[in-house]
Ligand SMILES: *[C@@H]1O[C@H](CO)[C@@H](O)[C@H](O)[C@H]1NC(C)=O
């Protein structure tokens with residue numbers, strides 16, 4: 304009896320340890336050690352020692368936007384506009400049906416511009432907050448995803464999303480048409496990529512989610528990610544010139560692991576098996592904006608471990624997001640780092656909205 308107990312204890316503690324430290328990588332070989340070291344160097348270089356500069360710059364832009372729009376009176380808000388940084392919203396349950404409207408400085412930079420489809424890369428200039436240096440694949444060519452299948456994760460077929468994201472060169476990835484993609488394993492994305500779903504209705508659903516592991520400079524924009532389930536693991540190609548054995552995936556929507564300069568914008572997320580978004584293990588320089596979250600328990604985890612002090616370099620802006628129906632907790636749950644949670648709209652929360660431990664700095668402004 305005693306022996307069985309000990310075995311159980313060991314089993315559980317390893318089970319809890321391995322996913323965090325090893326990140327679904329079955330064999331942490333020289334390749335991954337090198338990637339980890341490079342990523343850590345980039346995290347240190349990207350870290351902003353005066354985070355107030357970034358939050359002030361962000362707030363300056365919001366104020367400027369509000370002043371200009373109120374002067375032009377192009378936006379008809381129910382509550383009018385005051386001088387604080389709070390963004391005013393339309394009344395409950397009233398779906399806006401008028402002309403295209405940009406209600407914040409990030410959106411104004413690209414949205415409602417007639418030529419956006421000819422000038423997609425302009426988007427890369429629009430990001431504000433800690434992810435402000437993210438330009439994704441703007442220096443690369445366009446890659447058009449034409450095939451929604453994901454049958455071969457070791458040698459992905461050209462034209463699939465998986466084939467696009469494993470390329471090492473910068474790429475601006477767009478979609479030929481509306482498509483539903485069921486990922487058969489986690490989608491392991493390389494650095495210098497933009498995934499731009501504008502003009503199509505792109506759903507990543509009923510399969511595995513996105514993994515950003517030891518990478519930098521990635522934009523994900525205008526897609527839906529929902530009903531993500533755990534993946535079985537196995538041999539998966541993570542770049543043109545490397546593949547490896549992966550363990551079981553947790554079923555996160557987007558997992559950001561040891562990565563920096565990440566911008567997630569206009570993503571609709573719901574009902575994933577684990578978290579909707581995790582940013583952990585020394586990730587930094589992240590902006591999550593204009594996203595819509597619904598129907599989920601643990602929404603967003605920023606720093607997973609009380610003992611992982613490298614997360615003190617984590618800096619995240621969370622702005623203009625809508626935390627909608629049926630959410631329980633972690634909007635977000637923060638550890639260690641510096642978090643600007645600004646102008647988000649919370650429909651409600653069943654346990655708590657913003658929480659933290661391990662002395663994080665959380666600047667919460669104009670949320671409602
Ligand atoms: C990371 O930075 C250290 C210290 O500057 C340097 O010695 C090392 O070569 C760098 N490693 C990689 C993989 O870039």
Ligand SMILES: *[C@@H]1O[C@H](CO)[C@@H](O)[C@H](O)[C@H]1NC(C)=O
Nearest residue numbers: 351352353354355356357360
């Ligand atoms: C950030 O703010 C500090 C203190 O006001 C200032 O000395 C520094 O030049 C600023 N840095 C940048 C990059 O703006």
Ligand SMILES: *[C@@H]1O[C@H](CO)[C@@H](O)[C@H](O)[C@H]1NC(C)=O
Nearest residue numbers: 368371372373374375377411
């Ligand atoms: C407000 O009007 C000015 C001058 O016509 C224009 O330059 C600016 O873009 C307008 N701002 C918005 C938010 O429409």
Ligand SMILES: *[C@@H]1O[C@H](CO)[C@@H](O)[C@H](O)[C@H]1NC(C)=O
Nearest residue numbers: 370373382383384385386387
């Ligand atoms: C906003 O600030 C301006 C200038 O400081 C002031 O004239 C105005 O009355 C303020 N508006 C409100 C609604 O507080």
